[in-house]
Amino acid sequence: MDVKVDVGIRSMEEFDYKDKRVLLRLDINSPIDIETKKIVSENRINKSIPTIKYLIDRGAKVATIAHQGDTLDYHNLIPMREHAEKLSQKLGREVKYIDDVCGPAAQDAVKNLKSGEVVLLGNLRYLTEEISTFEDAVKLEAKDMLNTYLVRSLAPIVDFYVNDAFAAAHRNAPSMVAFQELLPTATGLLMFQELSALTKVMECPIKPSVFVLGGLKISDAFGMMKQVLENGTADKILCCGVTGNIMLMAKGYNIGEVNEKFIKDRKLDVFIGSAKEYLEKYSEKIVYPLDLAYEEGGMRKETSIDKLPLNHMFMDIGCETIELFKKELSKAGTIFVNGPAGVYENKIFENGTKGIWTAIAEAKGYSVIGGGDTVSAAQRFIDTSRINYVCTAGGAMVRFLSGVKLPLIEAMKKAYTREVEV
Numbered sequence: 250m251d252v253k254v255d256v257g258i259r260s261m262e263e264f265d266y267k268d269k270r271v272l273l274r275l276d277i278n279s280p281i282d283i284e285t286k287k288i289v290s291e292n293r294i295n296k297s298i299p300t301i302k303y304l305i306d307r308g309a310k311v312a313t314i315a316h317q318g319d320t321l322d323y324h325n326l327i328p329m330r331e332h333a334e335k336l337s338q339k340l341g342r343e344v345k346y347i348d349d350v351c352g353p354a355a356q357d358a359v360k361n362l363k364s365g366e367v368v369l370l371g372n373l374r375y376l377t378e379e380i381s382t383f384e385d386a387v388k389l390e391a392k393d394m395l396n397t398y399l400v401r402s403l404a405p406i407v408d409f410y411v412n413d414a415f416a417a418a419h420r421n422a423p424s425m426v427a428f429q430e431l432l433p434t435a436t437g438l439l440m441f442q443e444l445s446a447l448t449k450v451m452e453c454p455i456k457p458s459v460f461v462l463g464g465l466k467i468s469d470a471f472g473m474m475k476q477v478l479e480n481g482t483a484d485k486i487l488c489c490g491v492t493g494n495i496m497l498m499a500k501g502y503n504i505g506e507v508n509e510k511f512i513k514d515r516k517l518d519v520f521i522g523s524a525k526e527y528l529e530k531y532s533e534k535i536v537y538p539l540d541l542a543y544e545e546g547g548m549r550k551e552t553s554i555d556k557l558p559l560n561h562m563f564m565d566i567g568c569e570t571i572e573l574f575k576k577e578l579s580k581a582g583t584i585f586v587n588g589p590a591g592v593y594e595n596k597i598f599e600n601g602t603k604g605i606w607t608a609i610a611e612a613k614g615y616s617v618i619g620g621g622d623t624v625s626a627a628q629r630f631i632d633t634s635r636i637n638y639v640c641t642a643g644g645a646m647v648r649f650l651s652g653v654k655l656p657l658i659e660a661m662k663k664a665y666t667r668e669v670e671v
Contacts, residue, residue, distance in 0.1 A: 257662050257665065258436050258441075258444075258658070258661040258662055258664075258665050259434065259435045259436060259661070259664070259665045259668065260435060260436055260441055261300070261303065261304075261411050261435040261436060261437055261438065261441075262303075263435060264409060264433065264435055265307075266304055266307045266308065266309035266409065267307060267308035267309070267364065268308055268310070268364050269309055269310065269408040269409060270309075270310045270312060270359060270362060270406065270407040270408050270409075271304055271309045271310065271311050271312065271407065271408065271409045271410075271411055272312050272314065272403055272404075272407040272409070272410050272411070272428060272432070273300070273301070273304065273311055273312065273313045273314070273411045273412075273413065273437070274313075274314050274315070274410070274411070274412045274413065274414050274424055274425065274428075275293075275297045275300075275313055275314070275315045275413050275414055275437075276293060276297075276315065276316070276413075276414035276415070276416040276417045276641065277293045277294045277297055277315045277317075277329075277332050277336075278293065278315070278316055278317050278318070278325075278416070278417070279291065279292075279293055279294065279317065279332070280325075280621075281317075281318070281324065281325045281327060283324050286327050287331065288331055288332070288335065291335055292624065292641065293416065293641050294332065294335050294336060294339065295339065296439050296641050297336070297413060297439060298336075298339050298340060299438045299439065300411070300413045300437040300438045300439055301313070301336070301340060301367060302340060303438060304411070305340075305342075305365045305366075305367060306365075308364040308365055309364070309365070309409075310359075310362035310363065310364055310365075310366060311362070311366070311367040311368070312358075312359040312362065312368055312370065312403070312407060313344075313367060313368065313369045313370065314350075314370050314373055314399075314403075314424055315329065315332070315369065315372075315373060315414075316372060316373040316374045316379065316417070316424075317329050317332065317372050317374065318372070318374055319374055319380055319381050320374075320380050320381060320382045321381055321382075326372070326374055327372070328348055328371065328372060329346065329369060329371065329372050330346045330348070332346075332369060333345065333346035333369040334346075336367070336369065340367070342365075342367075343367075344367045344368070344369055345358065345366070345367070345368040345369070346368070346369050347368060347369070347370055347371060348371045349370065349371050350370055350371040350372065350373060350375050350376055350399065351370065351376075351398060351399050351402035351403050352402070355370045355371065355402070355403075356402060356403070356406060358370070359403065359406050359407065360406055373399070373422075373424050376397075376398060376399055378394070378397045378398065378399065378422070378423055379399065379422050379423065379424060381420070384420065384421055384422055388421075389421070391426040391427050391429070391430055391660055392430060394423040394426070394427035394430075395427060395430060395431065397423045397427065399423045399424060399427075400423050400427045400428060400431070403428075404428060404431045404432060407432065408432070408433070409432060409433050409434070409435065410428040410429065410431075410432040410433070410434045410435075411434075411435050411436070411437050412425070412429075412434070412435075412436060412437060412440060412657065412661065413436070413437025413438065413439045413440050414437075414440065414657070415439065415440040415443040415444065415640075415641065415642050415645055415646075415657070416641045416642040416643070416645055416646075417645065417657070418440075418642065418645040418648075418649070418655040418656070418657035418658055419644050419645045419648050419653075419655050419656065419657075420656065420657070421656040425656060425657045425660070426656050426657060426659075426660035427660075429660045429661060429663065429664035430664075433668065434661065434664035434665070434668070436661055439641070442638070443638075443640055443641065443642060443646075444649075444658070446617050446637075446638040446640065447617065447640065447646060447649050447650060449583075449615070449617075450482070450583060450585050450617050450650070451477075451482055451649075451650060454482060454582065454583035454615075455582030455583045455614065455615055456484060456582050456583070457484035457485060457580060457581055457582055457583075458477075458482060458483055458484050458485075458581065458582065458583040458584075458585075459483070459484065459485045459486075459487065459577055459578060459580075459581040459583070459584050459585075459614070460473070460474075460477060460483045460485070460486045460487070460584075460585045460586075460587075461486075461487045461489070461574070461578075461584070461585070461586040461587070461588075461590075461605060461609075462474065462486060462487070462488055462489070462490075462492050462587055462588055463488070463489040463490030463491075463492055463493070463587075463588035463589050463590045463591075463602075464490045464491070464492070464587065464588025464589055464620070464622055464623070465490065465491050465588075466588065467490075467491050467492045467495060467517055467520055468520075469587065469588075469620075469644070469647040469651075470488075470492045470587065470588065471492075471520050471523055471524075472647065472648075472651040472653075473587070473647055473650050473651045474486060474523075474527060475523070475527075475651070476650065476651045476652040477650070478527060478530070478531050478534060480652075483534060484534060485534055485535075485536055485577050485581075486534060486535050486536065487536045487574050487577060487578075487605075488535060488536065488537050488538070489538060489566050489570070489574075489588075489589075489590040489591070489601060489605075490588050490589060490590060490591060491512065491517060492588070493537055493538045493566065493590075494508060494512065494538075494563060495512065495517065495518075495520050495521060495524050496524050496528065496535065496537035496538075497537055497538065497554060497557075498512070498518075498521055498524070499521050499522075499524030499525040499528055500528060500537065502554055502557050502558075503557055503558040504541075504557055504558060504563065505557065505558040505559050505560045505561065505563075506558075506560055507560050507561065507562055508562060508563055511562065536573065536574070536577065538554065538566045538567070538570045539553065539554060539567070539569045539570045539573060540552060540553045540554060540566070540567030540568065540569045540570055541554065541563040541565070541566060541567055541570075542563065542564060542565035542566065542567050542591065542597075542598060542600070542601070543559070543561035543562060543563055543564060544561070544562075544564065544597055544598075545561065548597075549565075549597045549598070549600075551567035551568060552567070553567075553569070564591050564592040564595065564597075564598040565590060565591030565592065565593075565597075565598035565599075565600060565601040565602075566590050566591060566600075566601040567601075568600070570601070571600065571601055571604040571605070574590075574604070574605055574608065575604060575605075575608040578605070578608040578609055578612050578614070579608065579611075579612055579613075581612060581614035582614045582615065583614055583615050583616075583617075584609055584612060584614045584615070584616040584617070585616075585617050585618070585650070586605075586609065586616070586617075586618045586623055586627075587618070587619060587620050587623055587646075587647060588620065588622060588623055589601075589602040589622060589623065589626040590602045590604075590605055593626050593629065593630075599630075602626050602630065603630045606626065606627055606630040606631045607630065607631060609631075609635075609636065610631040610632070610635040610636070615637050616636045616637045616638070617636075617637060617638045617639075617640065618633075618636055618638075618639055618640065619639070619640030619641070619642055619643060619646040619647075620640075620642075620643040620646065620647070621643050624639060627639070645657075
């Protein structure tokens with residue numbers, strides 16, 4: 250199904266790149282094995298290939314910038330030589346690597362590129378101005394970033410800026426929002442696909458539209474829930490994981506001391522008030538669990554919510570809930586999923602997540618999924634080619650669907666408006 254819709258920004262197909270230097274911002278930030286420091290998932294690298302190939306096939310000189318890790322996940326903050334090796338293997342041609350972000354060695358490498366060549370520069374997170382703690386503390390606007398080391402070093406030696414890093418669209422960093430102030434700017438193939446798919450879910454979903462919200466990061470779920478309920482995007486929200494337990498508490502069920510402690514210790518009980526509000530306003534749209542699963546004596550056991558409280562940790566939805574969710578998914582015209590139904594890594598508690606993914610794979614509706622845990626769960630239980638669109642983003646995707654303006658998207662729209670007016 251074609252999901253390309255108008256997203257109000259310039260596509261990279263609108264420029265002629267022959268013999269031009271292109272600064273390409275990717276998001277190939279990948280999970281890293283904590284012991285070996287090797288890449289353990291190549292999903293984002295794989296997704297970046299079409300954009301790079303498009304550019305080199307048209308004679309561009311491609312200087313690629315990207316990040317790996319951050320202050321908040323320091324164990325992933327490593328050089329990007331392996332990323333360049335992976336890209337080389339997948340493209341069938343050498344992607345040179347310079348372990349310098351934008352200094353003299355990096356600048357020379359960019360200046361010396363020949364048509365059809367690619368270089369990956371050093372990890373952007375080596376620069377103070379590119380780390381999340383700098384962004385949070387200094388809070389620069391794009392126009393204030395033009396004198397940062399990265400921009401003043403690279404902008405004068407390239408002809409175009411292409412951004413294909415939707416997964417980092419929520420970041421207000423120079424590599425994401427500043428080059429648009431100076432250079433002809435376009436959106437990479439991947440980002441255009443991501444935006445088109447998510448815009449379709451938000452603005453023109455085939456009805457009924459069913460959202461499945463689970464997992465542990467319920468701040469994401471509740472931010473999105475408010476938006477899609479208020480604007481009528483969602484016809485049904487299937488709540489599972491911790492989101493499902495919060496809904497039960499809001500409904501007045503005593504889910505047991507051990508589960509309530511888990512929620513309160515993580516300060517997730519702050520969402521109970523919002524849950525009560527949504528249940529009152531949109532009771533016909535919110536579907537919460539009818540039964541829950543727990544472990545006893547090494548065996549999976551299930552209990553109806555009518556038999557609560559029970560002082561066991563609930564790690565999955567039960568069979569009755571699984572069947573209810575399957576029924577809703579089979580009728581859906583559009584399906585969006587963020588978060589697994591339970592602790593699927595434990596075989597005892599995989600039933601809910603496995604059942605939901607099987608139902609989605611078999612459903613006729615247009616399906617979109619995203620978020621690291623969500624994609625990992627899908628890959629475990631189904632062939633993800635049966636999903637219409639698998640988004641590389643997590644936080645950026647959730648914020649986009651929550652109606653939050655993303656720094657990257659605003660910068661791309663501003664550049665497009667400026668260039669059209671000229």
